[in-house]
Amino acid sequence: MDSFGYLMNGFAVALTPTNLLLCLVGCFWGTIVGVLPGLGPLAGMALLLPLTFGLDPAGAVIMLAGIFYGAMYGGSTTSILLRVPGEAASIVTCIDGHEMARKGRAGSALTIAAVGSFVGGSLSILGLMVAAPLLAEAMLKVGPAAEAVLMATALLVVAFVSTGPAIKTLAMVLAGLALGTIGLDQLTASPRFMFGSLELIDGMSFVALAIGLFGISELLLSLDERLLQRPKTPTLRELLPTAAEAREAAPAVLRGSGIGFVFGLVPGVSHIVSTFVSYAVEKRLSKHPEEFGKGAVAGLAGPETANNATTGAAMIPLLVLGIPAIPATAILLSAMMVHNVQPGPMLLVERPDVFWGLVASMYIGNAILLLLNLPLVGLFVSLLRTPMGYLAPLVMVVCMIGVFSVKASSFELAVMAVAGIAGYLLRKFRYDVAPLLLAMVIGDRMEVGFRRALTISQGDYAIFTQGAAVQLFLGILALVACLQIGAKLLGYRR
Amino acid sequence: MFASARTFAAVAVAALASLPAAAQPAYPARPITLIVPAPPGGGTDLFGRQLAEIVEAEFKQKLVVENRAGGGGTVGVTQIVAAQPDGYTLGFIWNSPLTTSPHSLNVLYTPDRYAAIMSIGFSSYVLCVQPSFPADTGAQFLAEVKANPGKYTYGNDGVGGTMQLAAERIFAAAGARVRPVPFGGAGETARNFLGGHVDIYGGSLPPILPHVQAGRAKCPLLTSAEGNPSLPGAAGLASLGMGAEETVLWWGLIAPARTPKPVLDRLEAVFSTAARSAKFGEAMASQGASVRVRGSAETSAMIRGELDALGKVAQALGIQRQ
Numbered sequence: 093m094d095s096f097g098y099l100m101n102g103f104a105v106a107l108t109p110t111n112l113l114l115c116l117v118g119c120f121w122g123t124i125v126g127v128l129p130g131l132g133p134l135a136g137m138a139l140l141l142p143l144t145f146g147l148d149p150a151g152a153v154i155m156l157a158g159i160f161y162g163a164m165y166g167g168s169t170t171s172i173l174l175r176v177p178g179e180a181a182s183i184v185t186c187i188d189g190h191e192m193a194r195k196g197r198a199g200s201a202l203t204i205a206a207v208g209s210f211v212g213g214s215l216s217i218l219g220l221m222v223a224a225p226l227l228a229e230a231m232l233k234v235g236p237a238a239e240a241v242l243m244a245t246a247l248l249v250v251a252f253v254s255t256g257p258a259i260k261t262l263a264m265v266l267a268g269l270a271l272g273t274i275g276l277d278q279l280t281a282s283p284r285f286m287f288g289s290l291e292l293i294d295g296m297s298f299v300a301l302a303i304g305l306f307g308i309s310e311l312l313l314s315l316d317e318r319l320l321q322r323p324k325t326p327t328l329r330e331l332l333p334t335a336a337e338a339r340e341a342a343p344a345v346l347r348g349s350g351i352g353f354v355f356g357l358v359p360g361v362s363h364i365v366s367t368f369v370s371y372a373v374e375k376r377l378s379k380h381p382e383e384f385g386k387g388a389v390a391g392l393a394g395p396e397t398a399n400n401a402t403t404g405a406a407m408i409p410l411l412v413l414g415i416p417a418i419p420a421t422a423i424l425l426s427a428m429m430v431h432n433v434q435p436g437p438m439l440l441v442e443r444p445d446v447f448w449g450l451v452a453s454m455y456i457g458n459a460i461l462l463l464l465n466l467p468l469v470g471l472f473v474s475l476l477r478t479p480m481g482y483l484a485p486l487v488m489v490v491c492m493i494g495v496f497s498v499k500a501s502s503f504e505l506a507v508m509a510v511a512g513i514a515g516y517l518l519r520k521f522r523y524d525v526a527p528l529l530l531a532m533v534i535g536d537r538m539e540v541g542f543r544r545a546l547t548i549s550q551g552d553y554a555i556f557t558q559g560a561a562v563q564l565f566l567g568i569l570a571l572v573a574c575l576q577i578g579a580k581l582l583g584y585r586r
Numbered sequence: 587m588f589a590s591a592r593t594f595a596a597v598a599v600a601a602l603a604s605l606p607a608a609a610q611p612a613y614p615a616r617p618i619t620l621i622v623p624a625p626p627g628g629g630t631d632l633f634g635r636q637l638a639e640i641v642e643a644e645f646k647q648k649l650v651v652e653n654r655a656g657g658g659g660t661v662g663v664t665q666i667v668a669a670q671p672d673g674y675t676l677g678f679i680w681n682s683p684l685t686t687s688p689h690s691l692n693v694l695y696t697p698d699r700y701a702a703i704m705s706i707g708f709s710s711y712v713l714c715v716q717p718s719f720p721a722d723t724g725a726q727f728l729a730e731v732k733a734n735p736g737k738y739t740y741g742n743d744g745v746g747g748t749m750q751l752a753a754e755r756i757f758a759a760a761g762a763r764v765r766p767v768p769f770g771g772a773g774e775t776a777r778n779f780l781g782g783h784v785d786i787y788g789g790s791l792p793p794i795l796p797h798v799q800a801g802r803a804k805c806p807l808l809t810s811a812e813g814n815p816s817l818p819g820a821a822g823l824a825s826l827g828m829g830a831e832e833t834v835l836w837w838g839l840i841a842p843a844r845t846p847k848p849v850l851d852r853l854e855a856v857f858s859t860a861a862r863s864a865k866f867g868e869a870m871a872s873q874g875a876s877v878r879v880r881g882s883a884e885t886s887a888m889i890r891g892e893l894d895a896l897g898k899v900a901q902a903l904g905i906q907r908q
Contacts, residue, residue, distance in 0.1 A: 134626075138625075138627065142635055145635075236778070236783060278744065278768060279768055281745035281746045281905065290664065293658075359777070413780070419627075426627040426628065431872075432872045434795065437802075438800060499654070499655065547765070
């Protein structure tokens with residue numbers, strides 16, 4: 093049987109009434125946890141994991157995967173409406189998505205995010221179907237040295253994301269790098285800046301910091317009416333994107349799909365990295381880069397698409413190698429193993445029903461999410477009619493529940509509160525907090541990759557020039573650096 | 587005062603209600619919290635949840651599984667030992683936070699702070715190499731790494747972790763020096779091993795098994811005394827005369843110290859039966875683990891013995907308590 097025949101069989105598996113219902117349940121639940129700040133795909137999947145023990149393996153995987161990509165879909169909603177990231181990967185969406193909402197284009201932004209997510213998600217499943225084994229092999233070539241070089245490149249790209257002046261961005265990047273060093277060092281097991289507390293052993297909690305710096309600071313700013321212009325509630329007719337907006341979004345969506353898919357193969361931080369790389373690319377290519385940070389349509393469409401395109405790619409290491417590269421796919425792995433389904437090189441041979449059933453259900457799920465989200469746009473936008481006096485405390489409570497749920501720790505709440513106040517002050521002084529968060533995540537991985545590579549080579553720096561993956565990434569690093577320096581020298585900046 | 591009045595009322599009501607029967611309500615009279623100090627989705631979490639499901643039917647009470655991950659399990663164990671010793675907060679743990687972490691971390695508990703109720707079984711760690719590696723059997727593998735001190739690298743689950751100590755214990759006994767490269771977990775180790783970035787895979791069985799079946803890896807040595815049926819080519823330590831150097835990953839049930847003895851006995855009996863059930867055996871097998879039910883006394887002795895042995899390895903490696 094050829095791939096097409098297998099896919100048809102997959103649809104036969106995915107379209108059974110039970111599996112269709114499971115897909116719907118997964119997508120719906122995923123949307124909910126995605127919309128609620130703090131709760132992400134991980135929490136959503138973990139909560140429903142015990143339910144899957146009684147299902148057949150294909151159904152279990154279909155439902156859990158639905159939660160995963162459903163949450164990625166839903167994460168944009170609060171980012172756009174309230175500038176509170178629904179989950180970690182929606183940070184970049186906050187920047188221009190919320191600016192659009194402020195201009196009264198909330199409905200249009202939500203629609204673009206939903207359609208972009210649909211296109212990105214669907215294209216990435218196509219990629220997964222066509223090239224999974226090949227890409228998995230390519231991914232194995234990325235060792236610690238290549239990872240360090242790649243992360244160094246990503247750090248350079250962070251500069252593009254910022255809306256502030258260079259010196260302030262640099263300050264935020266350095267602060268992020270410093271925060272990233274907190275916790276037990278992975279290579280020597282020495283504690284860094286933990287002050288004897290076990291709470292910080294795994295480092296600063298990204299979710300608590302992100303919700304605090306973006307969400308809580310926004311709510312505090314909203315008390316300061318002179319500084320903050322409230323989003324306008326659009327009329328019903330204004331819910332749809334204009335022709336001009338659609339024209340601007342379309343190419344960004346296509347580029348975002350490609351970027352998201354490629355970066356989905358980077359272990360660990362794929363969703364975060366892919367969104368801001370897409371943002372940086374859109375800003376570079378735009379004829380009006382000055383609009384970025386002020387509600388640029390491409391600055392929303394690209395990253396939001398990339399976010400969802402990453403999901404399909406993130407499935408590849410799990411399905412082809414049996415090795416989850418991000419925590420969400422680790423939960424999928426354990427759901428499969430409970431049913432004695434071992435993902436990996438033999439999955440396609442031993443359990444084609446699970447593999448193709450999952451692929452087919454992801455196509456269906458993406459369509460379900462689009463149908464689920466578009467009618468909700470009007471409802472979500474009407475949230476903005478709620479007086480801030482009611483909305484702000486409500487969102488604050490939801491944020492607190494979400495952050496607390498990650499580790500059931502009150503320390504996380506304190507981190508969120510401090511980050512909220514710090515974020516409020518930083519933004520009052522016109523510092524952009526996105527580079528801080530990005531640098532924190534990237535810096536940690538860059539450092540660990542760098543030192544791990546040197547452990548392997550016994551201190552020989554030549555390891556950073558060896559291997560196809562390292563050389564490819566070095567080439568990209570050089571290109572990005574040249575572009576930056578060249579732009580500076582020519583006095584053409586943004 | 588209000589509280590004490592209420593307590594008094596509650597005691598009075600309870601006393602009246604139970605007058606004809608025993609003086610105490612039967613344990614468990616309300617839902618039990620089972621703290622799992624690991625994130626959802628791993629082996630520990632799965633075994634804990636599946637045991638809970640079986641035990642619920644016996645107790646006719648809900649067992650609420652709470653994941654308290656962080657610090658390699660030490661955060662969750664700290665919470666378990668600090669709980670009320672009334673039998674309504676239990677911990678389902680793997681051995682690392684009890685016997686390994688205390689050597690590298692300033693943890694707030696010792697074996698005196700908790701009661702070991704029982705243990706369910708174990709899973710061996712395994713050492714695997716590329717198919718081109720010049721050794722096939724366990725003895726050949728140890729001879730090869732011994733003949734080439736410092737030449738090979740092995741990936742492990744983390745500095746000072748149980749996997750690293752398990753491997754170092756064997757290397758020390760064999761007089762070999764292999765360079766450790768710590769990763770974030772067995773999945774990450776497997777990826778870097780398959781990509782050729784480290785020479786030897788060190789970790790649990792499940793991530794590497796499909797690749798052994800696909801002919802991309804061979805596994806000469808286990809860290810358990812016995813062999814494992816899913817890896818017939820891998821030698822157990824006993825077959826090399828090193829059975830005493832066994833270090834495995836095992837799981838068990840603990841309660842805060844001073845939990846009443848009758849409660850502990852009941853828990854030991856019910857959980858031991860659950861762990862021996864066919865249904866649970868399948869769950870263990872699906873993760874490459876073996877059932878080996880041990881009672882309270884045996885599990886306590888195992889914890890103290892392992893704590894000592896790994897302490898010596900950690901000291902030899904220069905790992906310091908932070």
